[in-house]
Amino acid sequence: MLPNQPLYKNRSFMLVWMSGVTVMLGFSMFFLSVSWFIVDVLNNPGVLGVVLMAVSIPRVIMMVYGGILADKLQKSLIMFVTNAMQVLIMVAMITLFVNDWLTITSLIIIAAIFGFLDAFFFPAVSSMIPTIVPDEQLQRANSLFQGSTEMMFIIGPLIAGILLTVGDFTLTFSGSAILIFISTVLVFPPLIRDPLPEKTESRSALADLKEGFTYVKQSPVHRAGTLSIVVINLFIIGPLIISFPLLVDALGGTPFELSLLEGGFAVGTFLASVVVVIWNLKKKRGRLVFGSLIVSFLLVMIFSQLQTLPFLVLLVALTGFVAMFVYLPTVTMVQENTDKDKLGRVMSLISLAASGFEPIAFGLIAFLVAAALDVQTVLLIFGAIGLVLSVILVWASPFFRNMD
Incomplete structure (x- = not known):
């Protein structure tokens, strides 16, 4: 290298x-x-x-x-x-x-x-x-x-x-x-010729798992980064994914309009990745992550109140765009601050935070919609809860907030 x-x-x-x-x-x-x-x-x-x-x-x-x-x-x-x-x-x-x-x-x-x-x-x-x-x-x-x-x-x-x-x-x-x-x-x-892991003493998978959890828990970078990804997936990504068909159906839309919503979200996340590739940001990344986290929830709350498809597509694309400025810098900051012999366990916990909480959001929203709450009200509730949790996380994580 x-x-x-x-x-x-x-x-x-x-x-x-x-x-x-x-x-x-x-x-x-x-x-x-x-x-x-x-x-x-x-x-x-x-x-x-x-x-x-x-x-x-x-x-x-x-x-x-x-x-x-x-x-x-x-x-x-x-x-x-x-x-x-x-x-x-x-x-x-x-x-x-x-x-x-x-x-x-x-x-x-x-x-x-x-x-x-x-x-x-x-x-x-x-x-x-x-x-x-x-x-x-x-x-x-x-x-x-x-x-x-x-x-x-x-x-x-x-x-x-x-x-x-x-x-x-x-x-x-x-x-x-x-x-x-x-x-x-x-x-x-x-x-590929990637390096072979160093030989370590033989231990049980449970001992390795405990070491990984302890490592993440004790590091302010890993702890705040993981919680940021959990919050955005549980209260934004998961709810948006399951809300698209429910929202289109509630508004009397068509499968084509459903594809526009899903495509808009994907385009927003892709464009954010392109911006980060070009920008290669290195300064004030902690503030960028937390600022993007709060803005994402404000956008979701606005999205939940809209009734017109073009504005819905625009807002969901913008939400996907901003949400990626939570995920991408966080992953890089965690990788940069992780010992090489623990990267696998740490990144598996990050992946779990990114994908493991979406099914929980699916279940919660399905339950609330079945309880006669309309999907837009549910999105507003999730957005408000996520916003409050984000503010608490920002306040409780001064080290991460001030990181480059």
Whole structure:
């Protein structure tokens, strides 16, 4: 790693970046195809929620252990093995589909395996980047990786829709499998040559987990950063994701308008990543994170009161844009202040904070809407609670607030 070397000349990072882009493109195509297969072919849209839970629950449960493993094994090896196993799962699913054996039960099992493997892939890749990129380039590297993968969730469904128009599910499933296979080849360990973890004394997974939690709890940087990500995912990201279909339905909208809302949010997060790549901010990042946290909740509260689609799309894009200025600088600040032998565990806790609380938000909002509260009132409540918690967090975290 040369400090002044541009990212595009860092072969290890470029391979990991291309691997992340291709695997996310494959995943986004796969999940749209599965969703449409359930709704259109199996004619059972109610099962879609069960399949999404089958993905998220094993992912959340195993995420922390994935971080422990990332501190003990070569990270590229973990990525290579998990991707290779996902390719095998895709081949099995294509075989089931071609023979007309693909059922709801088999889809739930496949989704659960994907979620299980995901729990090992992402702690490995997020803890690997600091080991192959110098600190001076870390902010740009994180932003480029995050922004590119976010963009794949816009491009992937579009490609899958075109393939389903000109062909059938065999085409989209095969396309997803090929992309995941390419990702597997790109992270072949001899190509990446990321460092091997130092040998440590053999301990139980529980002891390693306790050490990781203690490490995060005792550090003001890790503690405030993790709580910031928890708050924004529990009270903004999760509520927005589940509110889109409910909001469009309440306003008498169409599936196209739903896609505009989802696309607007994705575009906002992507543009923020591009800005961070260009900007490569290094000063007053703590204030930027906390300021963005508070502004995000103000935007959500305004969003909850709007009735016109163009303004809703604009506000959700702006919210996604500002929210990324909470997530991206926080991740980089945590990585910069983490011992290399604990990166896997720390980043798995960050990943857990980023994705593990969204299902809780899904459940809370579904419960409140079922209790006859309209979705806009629920969003306003969540925004107000999140704003209060953000102010408390800012007040209670002077060290993080004043960090560069």
